[in-house]
Amino acid sequence: MGVRIIHCHAGKDRTGLIAALCSELAGQTRDHTAADDAASGPALRDFYRDQQARRTPEQWAHLAPFAATRTDDIRRTLTHIDQHWGQLDAYLNAHGLPGSDLSALRDRLTRT
Structure with a gap:
């Protein structure tokens, strides 16, 4: 599993999405990307235990479905x-990442 340098509240949803997009850009397999994302689950046990302790049972019932990290x-x-954009590049272009930046990012992610 790679080191994640981006962060959201729990470190799995927004962070996981950005890490997965970068993994795809770097040419990792979908299986590898999914396994890497799911690997963050055990590291979040204490975080979610703390979140549950701070909330009423009703509040936790609303948040609990988001606690699991599944491949x-x-x-x-x-x-x-894939289905709605055809390819990752089109999705990222449509959401503000110009082709030149996309190429630079892909090169940076695949540089050894």
Whole structure:
């Protein structure tokens, strides 16, 4: 699993999506990307235990479905991008990442 240098509240949803997009740009397989995303789950146990302790049972019931980190979650997201945008580049271009920056990012991610 790579080091994640981006962060959101729990470090798995927005962070996981950006890491997965970068993994795809770097040419990793979808299986590798999904496994890497799911690997963050055990590291979040204490975080979610703390979140549950701070909330009423009703509040936790609303948040609990988001606590699990499953390989199928990121797969569904990436499949949605494939189905609706055709390819990752088109999705990223449409959301503000110009082709020149996309090429530079891909080169940076694949540089050894």
